[in-house]
Amino acid sequence: MALNSDYLQELSDLFVADVRKSAYYGNLSQKQRGQFDAQVAEEEMRGLHPLLPGAAEEEVERLSKAIREELGILLPVAAVEILRQVDGFVENGLSLYGVDPEFRDDHFDSGPGILAENQAKWSAYAHTAQRYLFIGDSDLWFFAIEMNSGQPLALDRSTLAPEHSFKTVEEMVNDMMRQALGYLEEDEEEHPMEGPGSPPDNFFPRN
């Protein structure tokens, strides 16, 4: 299942616009600015999302191998599918983890990596965290896949209690992108956890 292309496009447009009005861009030489603009235009022509690329196949393979060796788990197929479409982003206090920089050819660090984030969380919450593969976070939530069931879940950031479940990982990442884009309305179906564990009025705050 594909991620919502409108959200991907909107995030990409936002990131490109941010670069163009940034001090970083202003300090580039004319030649460097030209290279950036040309490459963005070319990626747009090819139907890609500039500054929001998917991971390359060999990068995913290196990450999968490292996760198997260092965490002792298999990288779920659903997570691989997400990485192929969007290799992480950081916006609006929300992070989707991507391929760790050491598994890229150029070692470029574009944001938090899946392996490093899971190593940190697994050691910090040894008793509960190892049930989950963490794929992102926000101020209030961890976004994870339960390893046994494959269930995508939003976990309370302070207690790791499951607070919200999603039908698919794509649905969860779409929700993450909505939060990143600052959509406050609830116009998508949600699936609060049943029974205790569902505070009624402060789910998924979006700013």
Place this chain on the structure above:
Amino acid sequence: MMECGRPPSSIAEVHVVPCKPTRGRRESYNCHHIVPKSVRSVSNTLSVNNPANFVVAKTTRRGRDQSENPHHFWHSLFLHPQTHNAPDQPIPIYVVRPLFPFYPPITQGYKNVEELRKKLASVGGPPLPEVWEKRILEFSKASNHRPYVVPKEFHEITRMFGDLFKTANKDSAVNKELRASLAEKAAKLAADFLPAGAYLDGKQLPADHKPKRILPVVETNQESATAAQKPAPAKSRAKKAQCQIPANQSKPRQQAI
């Protein structure tokens, strides 16, 4: 930037390599409200601005009706009118320091620990450490067990702030109009709280301005602050330098916790 409908972020680096996708690294920030447990110096050595005195408030709510959202309330009443049309020069900015622990989901006072535990269980909250229970009960007592509420007269501007983020209002012309309308309305209300010298919707409150309600103001550049400082005429400082006002308080009545 929250007033523009988006939290701030900055570009740290962009990586452009031929035949490889363009990548960037960005620093992103969210809108946190940092809450002091007390505006009174806890000890002679601990400033009110000491990190140990702070907690991060989860001040947002989900749902269509945002008129009672304390986070939006603080933005709409104080931050939006001060930053909208702000002059391009250093000005004082008064920001809110909401009081611990009245933020969602704990927005009410509790008379005893059983009440508190029952409420937390009903919303699926985890049990709190005893020391936190004690703090909440002490704070409840100090505030006469009153719940945190957004006063009715501010519901309209609070809802208007939430409306800035609606999909239907994302169009920049529409959003600009809404921000202007909110700033105009909120500026009149904010003038009841802010001291002379504060900027509201681009205009400075005159030297003889007397706010109807006196709020304790904590100067951020002070090493050690006290609870009951009357708002003094703010000195011009860089925009980032901020004066801070505990939220929803007509007079200082906090106790050190």
